[in-house]
Amino acid sequence: MFAQTPKPPYWAVIFTSQRSDVDADYARVADQMVELAARQPGFLGVESVRGADGFGITVSYWASEAAIAAWKAEGRHRLAQGAGYARWYTALFTRVACVTRDHAWTRG
Amino acid sequence: MFAQTPKPPYWAVIFTSQRSDVDADYARVADQMVELAARQPGFLGVESVRGADGFGITVSYWASEAAIAAWKAEGRHRLAQGAGYARWYTALFTRVACVTRDHAWTRG
Numbered sequence: 001m002f003a004q005t006p007k008p009p010y011w012a013v014i015f016t017s018q019r020s021d022v023d024a025d026y027a028r029v030a031d032q033m034v035e036l037a038a039r040q041p042g043f044l045g046v047e048s049v050r051g052a053d054g055f056g057i058t059v060s061y062w063a064s065e066a067a068i069a070a071w072k073a074e075g076r077h078r079l080a081q082g083a084g085y086a087r088w089y090t091a092l093f094t095r096v097a098c099v100t101r102d103h104a105w106t107r108g
Numbered sequence: 109m110f111a112q113t114p115k116p117p118y119w120a121v122i123f124t125s126q127r128s129d130v131d132a133d134y135a136r137v138a139d140q141m142v143e144l145a146a147r148q149p150g151f152l153g154v155e156s157v158r159g160a161d162g163f164g165i166t167v168s169y170w171a172s173e174a175a176i177a178a179w180k181a182e183g184r185h186r187l188a189q190g191a192g193y194a195r196w197y198t199a200l201f202t203r204v205a206c207v208t209r210d211h212a213w214t215r216g
Contacts, residue, residue: 049157049165057157057165091214097205106199
């Protein structure tokens with residue numbers, strides 16, 4: 001699903017990850033984190049896809065770098081991050097970026 | 109697959125799209141575009157996932173905004189963009205962003 005973001009500039013966190021074969025609690029906590037992120041100040045939206053091979057890309061959008069820092073430090077999110085390292089992922093890459101231009105198009 | 113990008117800053121094009129039900133030539137041209145992008149000056153890497161529902165995220169990484177502009181204008185890429193609007197996508201969102209920080213982790 002597309003995120004409906006405001007006019008740039010705004011910020012993006014590009015989170016790419018490879019899932020492990022450990023499924024316990026993953027889907028439940030992943031859903032919780034999306035709900036929790038959506039209640040954070042400065043949250044603008046999220047787009048997420050995971051392929052059948054377990055490689056996934058999640059891009060969350062934020063109003064400021066401060067909003068990203070606050071989300072990174074949020075208590076339940078920190079617990080989930082720990083479980084991610086310990087159990088759910090075999091590798092991950094997080095990139096913080098400032099969106100300077102965008103273009104949206106929908107058919108018809 | 110993870111892109112092995114250099115130390116920031118570098119640029120990202122976050123391309124999110126919803127596929128139509130038209131498959132003719134799509135996979136072939138999509139593969140060609142990845143190969144062609146990889147030969148462009150300033151190309152740093154690409155990460156791409158599409159879900160079973162047809163929603164996909166492709167993030168390509170570039171050394172500069174000028175490299176992104178040159179890739180946008182490349183002739184065969186422009187033809188593919190046209191076919192994308194005409195046939196392969198029902199909606200898309202392109203965002204250009206400057207990556208200012210990143211963090212990679214691999215288990216073990």
